[in-house]
Amino acid sequence: MKKIDIIIVDDHLLFSQALNGLVSNYEEFNVIKVLNHGKELVDYFSTEKTFPHIVLMDIKMPQMNGIEATQWLKNNYPTIKVLALSMECDEVTILQMLRAGAKGYLLKDIHPKILHHALLEVYNNGFYYTENVTNTLLNSAGITLTKSRINLKDREVEFLKLACSERTYKEIAEVMCLSPKTIENYREALFDKLNAKTRIGLVLYAIKEKIVLL
Template sequence: MKYTVVIVEDHILLSQALSGLVNGFSKFKVLYICKNGKELLTRFKDAKNIPDVVLMDINMPIMNGIETTEALKKEYPKVKVLALSVEEDEHTILKMLRAGAKGYLLKDTEKSILENALVQVQETGFYHTENVTSLLLGSLEPKKEEKKVLLKEREIEFIKHACTEKTYKEIAKDMCLSPKTVEGYRDSIFEKLNLKNRTGLVIYAIKSKLFIP
């Protein structure tokens, strides 16, 4: 039995090319292709159309990948979403991870990486790749010294707030602190955990189970 995949991509040539690639993987087969999230959710009304994994684009008309992933997380939580996008900015990656995506790949990724990502997402639940960009994600695998770091209660509280879409000013208000104090928490935590940015912090929080997307 092969794992089933549905491709959600509004560019027809690309979706057909992806379908050919995935069908060439030993453990996977493509059930069908959709042009946007709305079409996908319509197809899901028939239980036979619900796959193991959805390979999801982000920028699509009618219903984009982030909106669709949020809907799947709520209505079909067992379906795993692997994002495949040209978008590599921190804000988009954060939103997709929070929406429930189990992995994030850029469209210029190699065939072998795509296959491995599908396997890992299906069999282990998550896939994080250094190829997304080291600049954005920093270190994806917690180092030994990171695992031994003891975080204070207020630092953990800050991390949980940082995994939302709140600005640092809004976090400061919710924590009844000054913006400068919150920035101090941020800088201290980044240094403790050897992280470069907020995206890396979100991934650390997910891996450490401080935040569940």
């Protein structure tokens, strides 16, 4: 059976070595390199000829962080899929990582079975944040995704697309030529329609339904 090649990028040596051992024990996967930060990843691609199918990417790293490294991969090697694996669970970081091109986002305290499933999902389906998004991420962000497509008004779709950007709600109001109060009403209406509790929930729905392509 042909192995799925993985590169691990994480600056915590003990964790990265443990992760290497864990992933290497999955019969479908082969860890070809463990790197300390994004700069080492860029250097690897400039000197090596064996490229991975998936990069397991930490976020907070010296020299070049995970968001920057993921964006670099998206720009230069868009077929290589990035699965974020981090302790960071705040809304801004997750949004930035998804916008940079990550195909999934996991927290480091997940069960090994979830990691295994996520790697297979990313390889086979290209993503891991729709119906199968991990309970860990959903719970930490307070999200309950709806399972069916919801009919949205044109202005709600416009707001949803802008919510997937890094604009603040005030900036979204300016773009849509609406008052901050009206934007707040749009947000609350979508929270209610989509059973979401945070902006991440809106973004995940937009990705799931291909309303935006990040």
